[in-house]
């Protein structure tokens with residue numbers, strides 16, 4: 001305390017001397033000492049000498065390395081990840097990576113490669129991911145692959161490759177991803193695909209190739225994890241090639257600029273000839289949509305019909321018991337009953353996001369979906385007067401409901417009482433007009449996560465959150481509080497099981513010391529983007545081990561009696577506050593530097609005052625709050641004056657006393 005008082009006095013009376021120490025910046029950004037460096041876009045034509053030999057992860061894109069050879073990276077033998085995107089590399093010489101046994105990922109995206117030496121990749125036997133996107137490759141013979149035994153992913157997008165036939169010596173047994181997006185592949189033969197047989201868990205991407213023909217049964221040889229034929233105009237060609245194939249996930253979506261022909265029941269007949277678990281047909285158009293369209297969807301578990309111009313699904317589709325997940329986003333339904341939910345009795349996941357028209361939630365349209373666990377109705381203009389009890393009738397197993405980004409929804413009391421198992425409710429960015437004292441969330445005994453961000457809530461309604469005994473995660477971001485104050489009695493008193501609370505951007509100026517007194521299980525508290533000053537920190541006195549975000553507030557100083565409250569937390573973000581770097585704040589500044597391991601965002605935690613230190617990182621400030629020569633002079637003069645004053649006062653007093661005897 002004595003030190004605090006003297007320091008305060010000194011700050012007021014004396015001139016403090018300040019000295020700033022900032023380390024000189026190296027050219028490359030050090031992200032993790034001796035390990036991760038970013039040298040992007042520095043116009044470098046060699047590896048800088050400042051990089052330590054131990055460097056493991058190097059981001060070196062947008063530099064200038066027209067040729068690379070055995071000396072270029074020879075010093076950095078422990079490299080695991082090397083990104084050389086757009087370095088104008090033309091030549092990769094013999095043994096360039098000879099000593100890089102640990103190299104795992106190599107990125108050559110956007111380099112106009114002219115030559116790769118046969119022994120270029122001889123060293124990195126552990127190479128798993130190779131990116132050769134936009135490198136001008138026309139043939140797979142160009143890639144010396146014979147040594148890449150462990151290669152898992154090979155990205156070859158945006159080249160001029162016309163044949164997928166890998167060289168005989170190319171090891172394929174570990175391959176998981178083979179990406180041929182946007183090449184010039186027009187024909188696939190059985191032989192091409194047979195080469196891939198050793199890869200048993202392969203994802204193959206032919207997106208954006210103009211495939212004109214595939215040999216019938218070309219894909220018969222092996223089981224694929226996923227195959228992507230996005231942007232194909234004529235799916236009957238694809239189905240012919242996929243006869244007797246086994247594919248877990250088949251992506252056949254179309255794009256805006258694809259001139260795709262309509263899908264008729266005859267075309268979709270092809271699906272009966274193969275085995276597929278999950279299929280995506282986004283942006284296609286169905287001609288002749290009847291229950292016959294779905295004849296060959298019977299074994300499918302996941303169906304994505306995003307933006308397929310649907311106004312309704314036919315009723316009486318039979319045999320869809322396998323379907324677990326149905327995606328109907330961005331379609332043209334008028335009311336929810338038009339999806340004819342009774343066709344899909346086993347559904348566990350249903351997504352109807354961003355419906356193009358206003359969507360009327362009629363009573364009980366989803367009633368037959370007793371197994372439904374997840375329902376996403378976000379980004380909709382929902383018409384649901386007195387939401388949502390009757391609209392959600394029958395959804396007794398629903399666990400997650402997303403009503404975010406909707407037009408205003410007026411919630412009735414106990415609005416979700418038909419979904420007693422609800423664990424997650426997302427109402428973010430949906431205005432929720434409500435009568436005072438109402439509690440729409442009552443009786444949700446299992447609700448754990450409630451997102452009410454930007455809902456224009458009436459935060460003075462203390463009953464808003466009643467009946468949520470299991471709530472762990474509450475997001476109230478962007479809702480305003482009366483007078484910018486979180487008072488002692490507030491809506492949070494009802495939810496004492498909270499562990500995560502987001503109160504960012506709530507316009508808060510002040511939090512009462514007892515506002516959080518019921519919250520004893522908190523782990524994560526986000527109070528960023530408010531106008532809080534140090535006084536509100538007192539409300540956290542009873543909480544320990546928090547992740548505490550106080551970024552972008554109005555904290556200038558933190559007095560010494562509040563520092564223990566910060567000390568007992570786990571991680572603190574104090575960035576973007578107008579912090580004072582003078583001797584009056586020396587306790588906080590000292591604590592800050594001793595606890596850097598707790599503080600996140602220290603790059604953005606900078607001094608605002610005094611002017612001489614504005615913009616300097618707190619961690620780099622060195623303050624000497626000692627007495628200077630000038631200070632000693634003033635202190636001496638001050639003490640002298642005080643003594644003289646005292647002397648005269650005593651003299652006067654004594655004289656006065658004697659005169660009155």
Ligand SMILES: *[C@@H]1O[C@H](CO)[C@@H](O)[C@H](O)[C@H]1NC(C)=O
Nearest residue numbers: 032033034035052053054055
């Ligand atoms: C980085 O390497 C240098 C030299 O080997 C060593 O002195 C230093 O302690 C290392 N730093 C870290 C954080 O490992």
Ligand SMILES: *[C@@H]1O[C@H](CO)[C@@H](O)[C@H](O)[C@H]1NC(C)=O
Nearest residue numbers: 052053054055075076077078
């Ligand atoms: C590379 O890593 C190994 C094992 O981690 C270590 O023994 C060796 O010293 C490192 N090499 C360099 C040049 O730092």
Ligand SMILES: *[C@@H]1O[C@H](CO)[C@@H](O)[C@H](O)[C@H]1NC(C)=O
Nearest residue numbers: 069070071072074094095098
């Ligand atoms: C690089 O290759 C040249 C020519 O083959 C050779 O003389 C030299 O020793 C190699 N350098 C390294 C570091 O291996």
Ligand SMILES: *[C@@H]1O[C@H](CO)[C@@H](O)[C@H](O)[C@H]1NC(C)=O
Nearest residue numbers: 051052053054074075076077
């Ligand atoms: C880094 O490696 C080079 C070549 O392998 C060697 O000459 C140099 O002494 C090493 N530097 C350090 C700091 O170990």
Ligand SMILES: *[C@@H]1O[C@H](CO)[C@@H](O)[C@H](O)[C@H]1NC(C)=O
Nearest residue numbers: 176177200201202203225226
């Ligand atoms: C199959 O490949 C995917 C990547 O496409 C990977 O995430 C998954 O772990 C792989 N599964 C097996 C069993 O190797």
Ligand SMILES: *[C@@H]1O[C@H](CO)[C@@H](O)[C@H](O)[C@H]1NC(C)=O
Nearest residue numbers: 233234257258259260261262
């Ligand atoms: C789209 O395809 C149809 C026939 O399939 C053709 O008549 C039409 O010209 C094509 N349109 C464009 C823009 O390519």
Ligand SMILES: *[C@@H]1O[C@H](CO)[C@@H](O)[C@H](O)[C@H]1NC(C)=O
Nearest residue numbers: 353378379402404405424426
């Ligand atoms: C709800 O939907 C919105 C918009 O589609 C999305 O951003 C959000 O992550 C979803 N919520 C959950 C819990 O998945």
Ligand SMILES: *[C@@H]1O[C@H](CO)[C@@H](O)[C@H](O)[C@H]1NC(C)=O
Nearest residue numbers: 404426428449450451473475
């Ligand atoms: C609402 O919060 C949940 C939980 O943090 C999150 O998963 C979801 O994405 C959020 N919704 C939106 C629209 O951001």
Ligand SMILES: *[C@@H]1O[C@H](CO)[C@@H](O)[C@H](O)[C@H]1NC(C)=O
Nearest residue numbers: 528549551573575600601602
């Ligand atoms: C600190 O908090 C701010 C505001 O929420 C955020 O933007 C920033 O990313 C955080 N800093 C770190 C290092 O996470």
